[in-house]
Amino acid sequence: MGKDNQNILQELETSDYKYGFVTDIETETIGRGLSEEVIRLISQKKGEPEWMLERRLKAYRHWLTMKHPNWAHLDIPEIDFQDVIYYAAPKQTKKLNSMDEVDPELKRTFDKLGIPLEEQMALAGVAVDAVMDSVSVKTTFRDTLAEKGIIFCSISEAIKEHPELIKKYLGSVVPYTDNFYAALNAAVFSDGSFCYIPKGVRCPMELSTYFRINAQGTGQFERTLIVADEGAYVSYLEGCTAPRRDENQLHAAVVEIVVEKDADVKYSTVQNWYPGDKEGRGGIYNFVTKRGLCKQGAHLSWTQVETGSAITWKYPSCVLLGDNSSGEFYSVAMTNNFQQADTGTKMIHLGKNTRSRIVSKGISAGRSQNAYRGLVQVAKGADNARNYSQCDSLLIGDKCGAHTFPVIKNANPSAVLEHEATTSKISEEQLFYCQQRGLSAEDAVGLIVNGYAREVLSKLPMEFAVEAQKLLSISLEGSVG
Amino acid sequence: MSVDRVVNSVDARTLHGGDISSGCWVIRDRADVDVVVKSGERADLIVIDTAGAECQRVGIKALSGATLNVVHVITESYDHKLDISMSEHVEVSVTQLVVAGAKVNTKAHLQGAGARFVLNGSFVHTDDERGDVTVDVLHEVGDCVSRTAYRGVASGKAQGRFSGLVYIAQDAQRTDAEQLSRNVTLGDAVIHTAPQMEIYADDVRCSHGATVGQMDAEAIMYMRQRGISAADAKRLQIQGFVADTILHAPIAGCGDAMMELLMDKLDRL
Amino acid sequence: MLKIENLHAKVGDKEILKGINLEVKAGEVHAIMGPNxxxxxxxxxxxxxxEKFDVTQGSVEYNGENLLELNVEERSRKGLFLGFQYPVEIPGVTMANFMKIAVNEQRKARGEEPLSPAEYLKLMREKSAIVELDSKLTSRAVNEGFSGGEKKKNEIFQMAMLDPKLAILDETDSGLDIDALRIVATGVTRLKREDNATVVITHYQRLLDYIVPDYVHVLYKGRIIYTGDKSLALKLEKEGYDWLINDYKEE
Structure with a gap:
């Protein structure tokens, strides 16, 4: 852009600090294990105000009284909570000197996904003096947001800069009492995104975690809070299609979304948890509590495309508290090799005239197990609730499994709820047809799978949709034998 | 309201266990019974529960090529178990009517290719009854067909629960399974429904559905045009919803008696 | 008996009836024809x-009362019968049971005692004979598994059971073969009296060979554009609607 490297570097350093995107660089870490002392240390290192420390301690004390949940269909090995490091500064991941030092498998994936070179370098941890595009993009969008009064920063910064918003909303959707991991997270969360859209404001761009420079150093215990004030709109993207290499075995994140009266939030996730190897070793346990609270007339839409992972356990849910509020859930979950996925959603109808819609497409290949677990609950006072759920499973090969466990709990006579699910495999006829037109078996399967997932993919913001499609194709590798 | 009238309406022999050959049989006053339907036989079986008992278990083994129609009427609120094993080319059709706050568990093991299992059931819970109905259909081998359809109505402060499992083993290829759970709640009643599928084979056709409150509005309009009030039309429609199962019961003759039993219960909605 | 003045009605945002005027007296048969x-x-x-339709303008007087103020079942109990074009199925509810309740509602509205089971059975047998309806069908669920012809016969059977003052038959002849048509039509004619009236909505002239109308109206784009006698029906059958519509357009 015409500036020389030095200037850019300077700008980078100062602007980063100004917006607080990079937390203090520390070289020390706290030893393994969890105790009140560790929590105090965490809070101190982050420079948090007293009230925040109090909240953490309260959550920790409550966590001590809770038991780890037990889900029948997942094979979760015992997790020793004292064997985990609860605070590690976002360390500089080991810097490589050039792309040649990058794992060729990883590079191949990057290329297939069409990720531009600069980004590849940043993601792979290659030392660069400056990533030019990122800087300019970052600066531009920050200004646009600031003009509209939109706040988009890290939670750590928000705790310091916008305490009144944090105090009002943090924990209002997923309180620490909610479940085992929510309590743990509330005690030790490292960092995450905070986003606030003022009344009546329509956020002009998709907000994405791409824009947080230390996205690659994702904490294990991320905490995200998104608040759309009355009449506001925001589309938020999480994740990236590039494989996440992570030594952290355990991820217990919490995502809270508050959708005030007549507001509209769209939350999209495209995640590729790249498991260690084809034998399923070295994978990641991903326990996420994601929940949105909808006030009157509010609308929340969850869209996710997930592949890989060792064990994923997440149920984005909508609490339809306000009258005339509505929630949607669109998901494609793809498993291969030895992966296990247990995903689904919860729609809780509390207000009157609420609506929810669930479309879940599971694709299982290899020796994987893919389970959908959903809950549609209609409370006694939730007059005229409407729900439609469709959960389909596609099996590729005969060694994988697809399971569907929907639960409907209805306590109101005027509710109209409908759930449908089908399980099938790719038809021989479809495959033959494609192959007769010159496609390889693998390409044919890829094409068919994408068609199968179309309804969900069409809900994603454009760029994400393109990447997601590629991601699905890659994830199918080796499944067609 | 005596469940005896269901039995009295057909010409049936009482069965105390053992082999069934052709004809119509009744199991009643028995807490624990095992029955075998011989190869190639066609039989009808009516299973009734007994007042004052604590539980009832009926185990049925249907040998290859047998055809069995079962009518299972539950009027007492204790635990009931119906366990059916099916060999190749066996056809079993079960009609189940639950008009008490009972726990009912039905398991069908499809163990031979070509077996076909059909279950149509209805439960009606009123006042403050608590019901718990489970239907597990286990496709242990391939080339079998199952169809399960359960309808539930709960009114007053009753609570109904339906759990259905369709399990398809890894080698159970070319399975064709369907499960449907349809429910209506009235008043302060609550219904939980959880149809489940666990599928380990890929060349299968398997679907399930669950609905709550889906009733045809056109039918209400039709009835009102014939002078029936909106409230009565709705009530009639719900009665029809549950009675539909009985109207198609496979054992001729006991249908009317079951209807009466059902209507008595529906009057309490 | 029936006086419709300037009736406008819409469904959603779409206006369909744009000012209907019609008068039907006791003892009369009116036919309403018109393109789809x-x-x-x-x-x-x-x-x-x-209730799917909203009346936006106009009035309907039925035997001296404001019909529009009454709800569906109230209109029925005052002797208004609709023979549906697509009779719906009501699973699990037997014809016999359904009709028993309907008949007794009508009787209650008239201040009469409900029929005893024996009386009711007799009535059913009598009336099903009029339309040659298989008595076995009365123990089946309403319209369930009935063929098109059986459904239409079933409508007329119900009409016979309820003995309405004003019967509106919506395309009762569609989908019927010659025999079924004859049976349905004969049934309707046998029910005709000096003190009741029938409005037959039909597409085809052939029904009107059996049910001879006193008046034939042509409905086009929400208005009655022409009224004639039974010879009009014959002309429409031979020449279609174009000539009439063109005339109407030119006015």
Missing amino acids: GSGKSTLASVLAGN
């Missing part, structure tokens, strides 16, 4: 009181 989409079924539905 002209509003024939809508008129029938609106008169029956289907």
Whole structure:
């Protein structure tokens, strides 16, 4: 852009600090294990105000009284909570000197996904003096947001800069009492995104975690809070299609979304948890509590495309508290090799005239197990609730499994709820047809799978949709034998 | 309201266990019974529960090529178990009517290719009854067909629960399974429904559905045009919803008696 | 008996009836014909009181009362019968049971005692004979598994059971073969008296060979554009609607 490297570097350093995107660089870490002392240390290192420390301690004390949940269909090995490091500064991941030092498998994936070179370098941890595009993009969008009064920063910064918003909303959707991991997270969360859209404001761009420079150093215990004030709109993207290499075995994140009266939030996730190897070793346990609270007339839409992972356990849910509020859930979950996925959603109808819609497409290949677990609950006072759920499973090969466990709990006579699910495999006829037109078996399967997932993919913001499609194709590798 | 009238309406022999050959049989006053339907036989079986008992278990083994129609009427609120094993080319059709706050568990093991299992059931819970109905259909081998359809109505402060499992083993290829759970709640009643599928084979056709409150509005309009009030039309429609199962019961003759039993219960909605 | 003045009705945002004027007296048979989409079924539905439609203007007087103020079942109990174009199925509810309740509602509205089971059975046998309806069908669920012809016969059977003052038959002849048509039509004619009236909505002239109308109206785009006698029906059958519509357009 015409500036020389030095200037850019300077700008980078100062602007980063100004917006607080990079937390203090520390070289020390706290030893393994969890105790009140560790929590105090965490809070101190982050420079948090007293009230925040109090909240953490309260959550920790409550966590001590809770038991780890037990889900029948997942094979979760015992997790020793004292064997985990609860605070590690976002360390500089080991810097490589050039792309040649990058794992060729990883590079191949990057290329297939069409990720531009600069980004590849940043993601792979290659030392660069400056990533030019990122800087300019970052600066531009920050200004646009600031003009509209939109706040988009890290939670750590928000705790310091916008305490009144944090105090009002943090924990209002997923309180620490909610479940085992929510309590743990509330005690030790490292960092995450905070986003606030003022009344009546329509956020002009998709907000994405791409824009947080230390996205690659994702904490294990991320905490995200998104608040759309009355009449506001925001589309938020999480994740990236590039494989996440992570030594952290355990991820217990919490995502809270508050959708005030007549507001509209769209939350999209495209995640590729790249498991260690084809034998399923070295994978990641991903326990996420994601929940949105909808006030009157509010609308929340969850869209996710997930592949890989060792064990994923997440149920984005909508609490339809306000009258005339509505929630949607669109998901494609793809498993291969030895992966296990247990995903689904919860729609809780509390207000009157609420609506929810669930479309879940599971694709299982290899020796994987893919389970959908959903809950549609209609409370006694939730007059005229409407729900439609469709959960389909596609099996590729005969060694994988697809399971569907929907639960409907209805306590109101005027509710109209409908759930449908089908399980099938790719038809021989479809495959033959494609192959007769010159496609390889693998390409044919890829094409068919994408068609199968179309309804969900069409809900994603454009760029994400393109990447997601590629991601699905890659994830199918080796499944067609 | 005596469940005896269901039995009295057909010409049936009482069965105390053992082999069934052709004809119509009744199991009643028995807490624990095992029955075998011989190869190639066609039989009808009516299973009734007994007042004052604590539980009832009926185990049925249907040998290859047998055809069995079962009518299972539950009027007492204790635990009931119906366990059916099916060999190749066996056809079993079960009609189940639950008009008490009972726990009912039905398991069908499809163990031979070509077996076909059909279950149509209805439960009606009123006042403050608590019901718990489970239907597990286990496709242990391939080339079998199952169809399960359960309808539930709960009114007053009753609570109904339906759990259905369709399990398809890894080698159970070319399975064709369907499960449907349809429910209506009235008043302060609550219904939980959880149809489940666990599928380990890929060349299968398997679907399930669950609905709550889906009733045809056109039918209400039709009835009102014939002078029936909106409230009565709705009530009639719900009665029809549950009675539909009985109207198609496979054992001729006991249908009317079951209807009466059902209507008595529906009057309490 | 029936006086419709300037009736306008819409469904959603779409206006379908755009000013209907019609008068039907006791003892009369009126036929309403017209191309598809002209509003024939809508008129029938609106008169029956289907809440899907909104009346935006106009009035309907029925035996001295404001019909529009009454709801669906109230209109029925005052002797208004609609023979549906697509009779719906009601699973699990037997014809016999359904009709028993309906008949007794009518009787209650008239201040009469409900029928005893024996009396009711007799009535059913009598009336099903009129339309040659297989008595086995009465123990089946309403319209379930009935063929098109059986459904239409079933409508007339119900009409016979309820003995209405004003019967509106919506395309009762559609989908019927010659025999079924004859049976349905004969049934309707046998029920005709000096003190009741019938409005037959139809597409085809052939029904009117059996049910001879006193008046034939042509409904086009939500209005009655022409009224004639039974010879009009014959002309429409031979020449279609174009000549009439063109005339209407030129006015």
